[in-house]
Amino acid sequence: DVKVTQSSRYLVKRTGEKVFLECVQDMDHENMFWYRQDPGLGLRLIYFSYDVKMKEKGDIPEGYSVSREKKERFSLILESASTNQTSMYLCASSPFRTGNYGYTFGSGTRLTVV
Amino acid sequence: AQRVTQPEKLLSVFKGAPVELKCNYSYSGSPELFWYVQYSRQRLQLLLRHISRESIKGFTADLNKGETSFHLKKPFAQEEDSAMYYCALSVGTGGFKTIFGAGTRLFVKA
Numbered sequence A: 001d002v003k004v005t006q007s008s009r010y011l012v013k014r015t016g017e018k019v020f021l022e023c024v025q026d027m028d029h030e031n032m033f034w035y036r037q038d039p040g041l042g043l044r045l046i047y048f049s050y051d052v053k054m055k056e057k058g059d060i061p062e063g064y065s066v067s068r069e070k071k072e073r074f075s076l077i078l079e080s081a082s083t084n085q086t087s088m089y090l091c092a093s094s095p096f097r098t099g100n101y102g103y104t105f106g107s108g109t110r111l112t113v114v
Numbered sequence B: 001a002q003r004v005t006q007p008e009k010l011l012s013v014f015k016g017a018p019v020e021l022k023c024n025y026s027y028s029g030s031p032e033l034f035w036y037v038q039y040s041r042q043r044l045q046l047l048l049r050h051i052s053r054e055s056i057k058g059f060t061a062d063l064n065k066g067e068t069s070f071h072l073k074k075p076f077a078q079e080e081d082s083a084m085y086y087c088a089l090s091v092g093t094g095g096f097k098t099i100f101g102a103g104t105r106l107f108v109k110a
Helices: none
Strands: A004-006 A010-013 A019-025 A031-038 A042-049 A064-070 A073-078 A087-094 A109-113 B003-005 B010-014 B019-021 B024-026 B032-038 B045-049 B060-064 B069-074 B083-091 B097-100 B104-109
Touching: A004 A087, A010 A019, A019 A031, A019 A087, A019 A109, A031 A064, A031 A073, A042 A064, A042 A073, A042 B097, A073 A087, B003 B083, B003 B097, B010 B019, B019 B104, B024 B069, B032 B060, B032 B069, B069 B083
Parallel strands: A010 A109, B010 B104
Antiparallel strands: A004 A019, A019 A073, A031 A042, A031 A087, A064 A073, A087 A109, B003 B024, B019 B069, B032 B045, B032 B083, B060 B069, B083 B097, B083 B104
C-alpha cells in the first residue's frame, strides 16, 4: 500500500559530502515536493516539480538542488552537506488537478550531518 | 505575505474533553486549507480538507474568512488522538505550493 517511498529512513553523512535523497511515487502524480521538517518550524518547502525535468525553488532552496528525470522519481541533492542541514526530509506528491486534494507523504529520511 | 500560524506548540487535554487546535492564516486570495496529522512513528497524512466539509475521526474544521481561521475541533478527545497536527494553506493551481504551520502537539491524558 506504500505509495511514496523514500529510499533511506536514516542517513549519517560527513560535512562536505554530496548527499542524494531519493523519492519514488507510484500514483502517476505530476507534482512532487521536498520539505524539511524541524521542531518549532513545521515543514518548509525546499523545491518542487510539476513535470519531468521541471523544477521550482521553494522557500529554502539554498544548499540544495533537485533532479526529476522520470515522472515517478524526484531526487534531492545536498551539494556539500553542512551540519545545519541535519533534519527530517519529507517527500510528497499530488496530482495536477484544478481541485486540490492534498498531498501524499513519504515516511521521511532523517539525515544527520556530522 | 502568505503565512499559517498555530499559536499553541502543545495542547494537553483529558480523555473525553473537547479539543480545539487553533489555526490562523494570512492570504489575499481564496484559501484552500487542510489539516494534516502525524501519529507517532507514522508518516504525515491528510486529515481533512476545508472544501470537502467532511468529518474524519470525529474532527471538523470550519473556515472563517472573517477571522481568517480554520480551527480543528473534536467534541470528545480520545487517547488515540494524541499526535502532531499541522494546519496547511495551499496556493496556486493543483497545490503547487503548500505552506505549513509550525504544528501543535496534542496530548490526550487518560
